[in-house]
Amino acid sequence: MIGETVTSGHRPRRRLVIVGNGLATDSLIGHLGTDHPWSVRVLGDEPVRHYNRIMLSPLLGGETDLPSISPRDESWYRARRVTVSPGKRVTGIDRRRRRVLCEDGEWVDYHTLVLATGARASLPPLPGVDTLAGVGGFRSLEDARRLRERCQARPGARAVVVGAGLLGVEAAVGLRRLGADVTLVHRRPVLMNRQLDASASALLRAELSDRGIRVRTGCDPRRLLGATSVTGVEVEEGGVSRTLPADLVVFATGITPNRELARAAGLECGAGVRVDAALCTSDPRIRALGECCEFQGNTYGLVAPVRAQAEVLARVLRGETARYRDPAPLTRLKVSGLDIHTLGPVDAAEGQQTLWLSDAAAGVYKKLILENGRLRGVLLVGDVRHSQWYAHALQSGRDLGALRDILLTHPTRDDAHETGLPVEVA
Amino acid sequence: MAAHIPVTETTCPYCGVGCGVAVQGAGEAVAGLESHPANRGRLCVKGAALHDTLDLRHRLLYPEVDGARVGWDTALDAVTRRLRDTLARYGPDSVACYGSGQLLTEDYYVANKLMKGFIGSAHMDTNSRLCMASAVAGYKRAFGGDSVPGCYEDLDQADLLVLAGSNAAWTHPVLYQRMVAARKARPDVRVVVIDPRRTATCDLADLHLPLRPGADGLLFNGLLAWLARHGHLDRDYIREHTGGFQDALARAEADSGSLADLARRCDLRQADLERFFHWFAERPRTVTFYSQGINQSATGTDKCNAIINCHLATGRVGKPGASPFSITGQPNAMGGREVGGLANQLAAHMDFAADDVDRVKRFWNAPNMVSEPGLKAVDLFQAVADGRIRFIWILSTNPLVSLPEADRVREALRRCPTVVVSDCMGDTDTVRMADIKLPACTWGEKNGTVTNSERCISRQRPFLEAPGEARPDWWALAGVGRRLGYAEAFGWRHPAQVFAEHAALSGFENDGRRAFDISGLAALDQAGYDALTPVRWPVNRHWPRGRRRLFDDGRFHTDDGRARFVPITAALPDDPPGAGELIMNTGRIRDQWHTMTRTGKARRLLQHIGEPFVALHPRDARRHRIEDGQLAHVENRLGAIIVRARITTDQRPGELFVPMHWSSPFSARARLGALVPAITDPLSGQPESKFARVRVTPCAVRWQGFLITRVRHGDPDCLYWSYSPLPGGHLFELAGDDDPDRARRRLATLIGEAGQGEAPQWLDLRDPTAGHFRRVAVRDGRLIGALFIHPAGALPERDWLGGLLQRDRLEDDERRALLGGEAPDGGAGDGPVVCTCFQVGERAIRARIHAGDRSVEALGRSLRCGTNCGSCLPELKQLLQS
Structure with a gap:
């Protein structure tokens, strides 16, 4: 039975409805705790x-x-008074009567509505992208299931992953693990160029090559080939056109916030659903967070800001005052033994300074960006022992001038000396 | 049962104490020789590290002529040919020989005979000129011969030990430990240290007199006058055994004035002065133990006689526990004097009196006997500089470092048409100047005798095969003598034969006139020579087993048998510092020896003090804007050095101290000889090495760092560096005034390994804005080098990284820690080594003190520090007090 527990004791509980059941929702529920004033219903598709x-x-x-x-x-x-309804797609919002309409015809009333509808892979407008079998993104359980089936059906299947961002690299590694013959193509010279610089990219590239993944940079897809199923990708590489044979093509070229529901309901949208620092949309009864939202012109694809938003929204929903600020995004990637952690910008801006450490042969590369003695950016490859420490230091904004000499090698040394305890968190 | 390991009984090659050393096998281990009277089993830290200096690194192993390796025959032919040409064109006065207190008596004897009897040049001088010449001249004036009256037992028996110009704790540690033991056994013993610096020796002092530099003569004149004034003279002794007392006393009285005046001029407290005088008066058993602080002076000879005057006036000469006692710096300074190794001596304590010349000429059957004294060291190199001397043979010494105005000496050698250098080391400042290089045997390979500071003749015995084509110096010298056509005079086949001839000469027509007489050893055959046990000369019919003390019978070697008082007018150095100038004093440090050619090979001897330095008082440091640990220029019109500043109240304001040891292979610019003016004592020819006017300024650097390499590819190209060996590699401390990034790129080329193999893997740390760079190279899993550069030199200690050179494979966590420069477990290490014998560091000692150790004995029980040679005890006490 779907619990309509709208009263509890002497006072009716207000209904909180959450649309979408991804990481943002999970994190929000976690932060709400068990003593919140809501009756929660989660509608997930x-x-x-x-x-x-x-x-x-x-x-x-x-x-x-x-x-x-x-x-x-x-x-x-x-324990959290949350009811989850899986397979429940929401198709409309009736803001006036404060209720949402589900695909199955059910109306669900809300006192407050939270949109956590996430994002989807954005497929480039190439010929064949929408029509050919074997072409898609890598975002969901369904995507994973489809790719597994295709690889298992065809041992040694040739897979082309387009886009070497975090997700593309992960998809390539996953497919390679399944036994696929994987080519990872990337338009830019630097892999994961939002998180890595050229040196780190070279280490990642070497690691991927060691795993048997072919990596092609400066390589731009132009056309998908095939009649019903995809058979290849035509790419342009250094001004030359060539064809990469493919039994499946995964696009990891970016994501599009799922804002259609909000837009149809007349909420203010940009690339995503616009929210303020309290995660409130243009309708005070409706909040949004996660990959579907847009805050100060930013949209989100990494875990850290989404968790931060969930924490803020949970506090707001508990009646506290809280304001969201974009944290420095900590990205973690682990590609079969190669750890990569990044935090903040990759390259120094005007007035910032860069510190480097490298042991290329051992696959280690570290880069720190400082501004007035404060940590602004962290890039760690191969040796991520201190990433937690760096994250604290970066977020606290404390002056690290006194530690500068040992900042790359053993920043925790003096902490450990003072407390007798290792400060490092694995 | 363990195989029997042969033990060779030999003598230490370092200072003039002349300790017996027992060497196991081919140098596997060394220990003090229990049976040797000088040390009775003890060794100092340098002696205890002898086995660390036996490797062949940096050795000169083959003869070279004009840069080409040749055989010995070719080399000696070349020496002979150039010698003949020079003699033919310019005469014998154009030829010189410069020897060393490192030479064995046999080497010395042959060099002296060759020069003064056969080549016909008296320009045969030695580095003993820098060390002992004033003491010799003082003895000869007072006693009629170059004779140390006492023996080391006197140090045990004295009730008052006066150390004048001697930091024995560091320079003669084994004798210092004897004094420590005596002081402990007899608490009434008083120790007075007279030294402008508060040295480690002051640890033992009941009274330290930090007098104005150069005021020693005045102080002892004052003592003499005071003793006379207060009735403490030994009138009988003066009357029976001496002459010239009244003149000497009158001069001393006139010179020293009132006590208050004396104290003011010595810059001492009057009460301290009086206390010293009272102690001297009350304690007949007085030994005045003096060294370079007295000798190395423009008035060194007068200072020696001012001391001896006080001893003669109180009858304290040659009696148990009562003697003036000069301590020599070198292992065989005295042996060199015995054979006549100085330009103003002939041989066997004979001078240039006509009958001496004739006597030696007859004994040698010499065709070209010299009849006039030759040039003393400083003048000798001046003659090289102005072209009078055109051929010089330098044996076993490094005058480009040790002589005053060393840059001029370098220029002189550069101009000299023929420079022959015999040395065991392939790269010293002097070897670099040689046209002909002759590879000499060194300690462990040499076979012969040395004489220590108490006239004790001991054997240096070989326990190693000579490596490469190294040969004994006497053999090379004799080879030239034979080539000159004197086959008979230079026909020895064994050093025992040389020694027998030397012994015979000492007794030749002697009849008791010359103190040095070892005719009792002239009949030694090779077996007897090999079995020779330490013996104090004279050894003759009257004293067949040697003689402990001279002059105990009140008879001296003057014509009338009386000792001579010498009237002294004490003169302060006549070159006082001008505005902004300071006085530079020089000397030794604890763990180094001379120009480091041997001690510089032992890493552990560079752990106590690893870099050249200048010590200065905090007030001067402030005035000249110098911070502790900063590099500083010390310079004057003669030259300049760059050394690290150590700020210490052990220095008197206005005075600096710089150690004498660092030479070009060990540091970029630290040859302090370049700053010492060539002012010499008019009698002894000994240079004033303790009083140079200099300026000190901070040395502006943009970065400091260090370089560790497996292979030494060359000297770093930067403003400052100093070198230390590491087991399995090399360590350079660095500093530069150029762009640190450019320096990084330039200096990193010194890393890397000669030979084949894959390219090294490079590890880099760069903080370009700060100017902080680290670069490490690894090949086949082994560390092959590291370069660390930081604008302020804030870098990890070197020992962990340096130690990795000995590892064949780095663990993963070690590799990850390389750029951090610290052990992966975060172990901070023991800190700078204080106790070299047991490798105990300052941090470990402080930790024990913190844990409750309250005495050096407790520390010794906890960590063993200070329980071997004892030379770190003063520092342990300081740590306990701090």
Whole structure:
């Protein structure tokens, strides 16, 4: 039974409805805790109650399974007075009467509505992208299932992954693990160019090559080939056109916030659903967070800001005052043994200074960006022992001038000396 | 059962104490020789590290002529040919020989005979001129011969030990430990240290007199006058055994004036002065132990006689526990004097009196006997500079570092048509100047005798095969003598034969007139020579087993058998500092020896003090804007050096101290000889090495750093560097005034390994804005080098990285820690080594003190520090007090 527990004791609880059931929702529920004043209903369009989307790549590669990445059980939700309705697609919002319409015809009333509808892979407008079988993104359980099936059906399947951002790299590694013959193509010279610089990219590239993944940079897809199923990708590379044979093509060239529901309801939207620092949309009864929202012109694709938004929104919903600020995004990537952590900008801006450490042969590269003695950017490849420390230091904004000489090598040394305890967190 | 390991009984090659050393096998281990009277089993830290200096690194192993390796025959033919040409065109006065207190008596004897009897040049001088000449001249004036009256037992027996111009704790540690033991056994013993600096020796002092530099003569004149004034003279002794007392006393009285005046002129407290005088008066058993602080002076000879005057006036000469006692710096300074190794001596304590010349000529059957004294060291190199001397043979010494105005000496050698250098090392400042290089045997390979500061003749015995084509110096010298046509005179086949001839000469027509007489050893055959046990000369019919003390019978070697008082007018150095100038004093440090050619090979001897430095008082540091640990220029019109500043109240304001050891292979610009003016004592010819006017200024650097390499590819090209060996590699401390990034690129080329193999893997740390760079090279999993550069030199200690040179494979966590420069477990290390014997660092000692150790004994129980040679005890005490 879908619980309509709208009263509790002497006072009716107000209804909180959340549309979408991804990481943002999970994090929000976690932060709400068990003593909040709401009755919560989650409407998710995916068929399962919950899974950790970050683990999609290991799931694709067969390194883990669904139960392992779905840690929430019934009692966890019950303790938080949350009812989850999987497979429940929302098709409309009636803002005047404060209710949402589901695909199955059910109306669900809300006192406050939270949009956490996420984002989808944005497929480039290439000929064949919408029509050919074997072409798609890599965002969901469904995507993972489809790719697994295709690889298992065809051992040694040739896969082309377009876009070597975080997601593309993960998809390539997952597919390679499944036994696919993987080519990773990237338009720019630097892999993960939002997180890495050329040196770090070279290390990542070497690591991927060691795994048997072909990496082509400066390589731009022009056309998909095939009649019904995809058979290849025509690319332009250094002014030359060539064809990469492919049995499946994964686009990881970016994401598009799922804002259509909000726009149809007349909420103010840019690239995403516009929110203020309290995660409030143009309708005070409706909040939005995660990959679907837009704050001060930014949209989101990484975990850290989404978690931060969830924390702020949970506090707001508990009646506290809280304001969201974009944190420096900490990105973590682990490609079969190669750890990459990045935090903040990759390259120094005017007035900033860069510190480097490298041991190329051992696959280690570190780069720190400082401004007036304060940490602004961190890039760690191969040796991420101190990333937690750097994250604290960066977020606290404390002056690290006195530690500058040891900042790249053993920043925690003096802490450990003072407290007798290692400060490092793995 | 363990195999029997042969033990060779030999003598230490360092200072004039002349300790016996027992060497296991081929130098596997060394220990003090229990049976040797000088040390009775003890060794100092340098001696205890002898086995660390036996490797062949940097050795000169083959003869070279004009840069080409040749065989010995070719080399000696070349020496002979150039010698003949020079003699033919310019005469014997154009030929010189410069020897060393490092030479064995046999080497010395042959060099002296060759020069003064056969080549016909008296320009045969040695580095003993820099060390002992004033003491010799003082003895000869007072006693009629170059004779140290006492023996080391006197140090045990004295009730008052006066150390004048001697930092024995560091320079003669084994004797210092004897004094420490005596002081401990007899608490009534008083120790007075007379030295402008508060040295480690002051640790033992009941009274330290930090007098104005150069005022020693005045002080002892004052003592003599005071003793006379207060009735403390030994009138009988003066009357029976001496002459010239009244003149000497009158001069001393006139010179020293009132006590208050004396104290003012010595810059001492009057009460301290009086206390010293009272102690001297009350304690007949007085030894005045003096060294370079007295000798190395423009008035060194007078200072020696001012001291001896006080001893003669109180009858304290040659008696148990009572003697003036000059301590020599070198292992065989005395042996060199015995054979006549100085330009103003002939041989066997004979001078240039006509009958001496004739006697030696007859004994040698010499065709070209000299009849006039030759040039003393400073004048000798001046003659090289102005072209009078055109052929010089330098043996076993490094005058380009040790002589005053060393830059001029370098220029002189550059101009000299023929420079022959015999040395065991392939790269010294002097070897670099040689036209002909002759590879000499060194300690462990040499076979012969040395004489220490108490006239004790001991054997240096070989326990190693000579490496490469190294040969003993006497053999090379004799080879030239034979080539000149004197086959008979230079026909020895074994050093025992040389020694026997030397011993015979000492007794030749002697009849008791010359103190040095070892005719009792002239009949030694090779077996007897090999079995010779330490013996104090004379050894003759009257004293067949040697003689402990001279002059204990009140008979001296003057014509009338009386000792001579010498009237002294004490003169302060006549070159007082001008505005902004300071006085530079020089000397040794604890763990180094001379110009480091041997001690510089032992890493552990560079752990106590690893870099050249200048010590200065905090007031001067402030005035000249110099911070502790900063590099500083020390310069004057003669030259300039760059050394690290150590700020210490052990220095008197206005005075600096710079150690004498660092030479070009060990530091970029630290040859302090370049700053010492060639002012010499008119009698002894000994240079004034303790009083140079200099300026000191901070040395502006843009970066400091260090370089560790497996292979030494060359000297770093930067403003400042100093070198230390590491086991398995090399360490350079660096500093520069150029762009640190450019320096990084230039200096990193010194990393890398000669030979084949894959290219090294490079690890880099760069903070270009700060100017902080680190570069490490690894090949086949081994560390091959590291270069660390930082604008302020804030870098990790070198020992962990340096130690990795000995590892064949780095662990992953070690590799990850390389650029951090610290052990992966974060171990901070023991800190700078204080106790070299047991490798105990300052941090470890401080930790024990913190944990409750309250005495050096407790520290010794906890960490063993200070329980071997004892030379770190003063520092342990300082740490306990701080």
